[in-house]
Amino acid sequence: MATDTMPSAAELEGAGRTADDATNEAVLADINKYDFVTETKGVFKARKGLNAEVVRQISEMKGEPEWMLDFRLRSLEIFESKPMPEWGGDINIDFDDVYYYLKPTEGQSTKWEDVPEEIKDTYDKLGIVEAEQKRLVAGVKAQFESEVVYGSLEKDLADQGVIFTDTDTAIKEHPELLREYFGKIIPPEDNKFAALNSAVWSGGSFIYVPPGVKIDFPLQAYFRINAESMGQFERTLIIVDEGAEVHYVEGCTAPMYSTESLHSAVVEIVVKKGGRCRYTTIQNWANNIYNLVTKRAMAYKDALMEWIDGNLGSQLTMKYPAVYMMEPGARGEILSIAFASKGQHQDAGAKLVHCAPNTSGRIISKSISKNGGRSSYRGLCKVEDGAVESKSNVVCDALILDPDSRSDTYPYIEVEEQDVQIEHEASVSRIGEEQLFYLMSRGLSEAEASSMIVSGFIEPLVKELPMEYAVEMNRLIELQMEGSVG
């Protein structure tokens, strides 16, 4: 604990006390009175709303060094100064009605047996234990209400110098490494929600893969929002050193709640010379959740960055994974799947930024809209001055299942160089009566037939997923399609 570098709770008491502070202390003193989520034993619960004091509290609870507190406070100012984005979807969030930090257990659990039962139950349902048993994944990080409570890492990876931990722990155990990149790929100035995350972030994964180390199985983490009106602001940083390789997989499900909930993550990735990184996400949020995420990777000489991004559920998702190709030979690939159903708006897409010569990028986007859902592809292809002989290829296909649903395409192309090759193809199709009839005439029910057409539509992306995720993705699509027709 680096308490010497920051004000303690006692010190704060003396200076500039306010009525709010008194309220906070009452909360801190008598936290058990707050039964904030049934059967979850909270140790600390921040109050709703956001100001510098809340940010200080979060930082203090975590025992962070001063530079991080300064970073948070600076980010808060940026957040407050930035207007809400006027593009994308309708964002209707009362920032005063959100919890910004919840900590369900004291410290980190190192053994599975130590993880509280109710949390285990949740993970049982998510299949984490099976995944661990089958050793399909190298290490499991699970985020439950803001804090990582369970983590394990294969010994041989640790022996090779691979670091896979939560970001809070990384501040303490790998401060120099973390500080070198943290907030550098996505500075808080980038956008309002990146600034918000920077001010109140908690949890997330920190991964470092040393030069030449190739991890040939996916690292995996599950995230889950499980508190009403609670924001989740995880912060992930992945550093792939020269010639190293990693595939990181993140999956989300969330239970249904009646009031709005905010998820705003930041994921920063650096892929150094000759390195490869693949980051796979399947998110299936409850219908009331705002999912506003900033993901960006910087790929250096001859490095490859791949984002595979599947978005289901949520009230509004705004997410555009980006690859900045910083040096010659860098490559970026982004595969995006969006599924928008009733009351859902997926504003998803991708960004390719060519900052150096001979860089190449590809975006494949597939979106599905049904039952009045709306999906938008929003993508940027940017070629900076001097990035000669760069190539970008964008293909976005939309499938609309019924007349109530909607699909839009917003491609942004900014080219400051002559000698480049940019291709953009877009298609929109409606699920065909002829296709449905053909499948049904072979004995498939209408729901099965629709589901099969949709699965086929996204198949080119699903086959890129690890086996268990491909199965899960298809199952999610089937669940989404059930009862949707007839």
Add this chain to the structure above:
Amino acid sequence: MSKTLKITDLQVSVAGKPILNGVNLTINRGETHALMGPNGSGKSTLGNAIMGHPTYEVTSGSIELIDAEGNVTDVLDLDASERARAGLFMAFQRPMAVPGVKLADFMRHATTNVRNPDRKEGEDLIPMREFRKELKGKMGQLRMDLDFARRYVNDGFSGGEMKRAEILQMAMLKPRFAILDETDSGLDVDAVKLASESIAEIGHEADTEMGILIITHHDKLLERNTPDFTHVILGGRIVETGGVELAHELHENGYDRIREMYPEAAKANTQMQEEDAVAV
């Protein structure tokens, strides 16, 4: 188990325009029927109406399945899926491509549903091993490579591949009544011969004994599938029924004699074709 497919005074419209004007046709299991007629006479419409294509509106008449005890199933009450499960099948003239869906996966679903008509969505499929073995056997019989089943349904198939895939589905689904809509069109002589042999083999296996309706312009497909009855359709009505010799005659001489003998139907047929041309 259904023994007879009985079509009575069937009238069908597409977008409010009458196409079939009272078709009567009875097919018993084990029988082969040929249906011939000039373009626009309503051949494919009859097939689509029997299978329950939503675009084809039955305005009058009935389609029934009758079992050995005389119990009647009203086919018009069933959607396409239920009709398939009741034992009806159509090999399409131009089957739809379904990109991303592997032929084997599609056929495993279809075969499971047709064999377990009461299966609900999400319930178990035929075990993979069992299905694969059977599929492999049928594909061998049709001289198809097993790799073919891993391709996406009709996606980028040649004309011949499409038709063979349709026959493969018929072989796996073992319908009680099969409609083959111009399965010979677009095929070269060898491919027609192979299709013809396959249909004969599959259609009359001990456990199938299908009633078959072959819609065609030619008599090549009929060489190995000698029709018990040949029907001529003109202007949305079956105007003449005969034996195999009628099929040969039409193949040799075309429909001039038919048009002369049935001027009203010929006039209706011409009208339908003209309206078609205007609509296009």
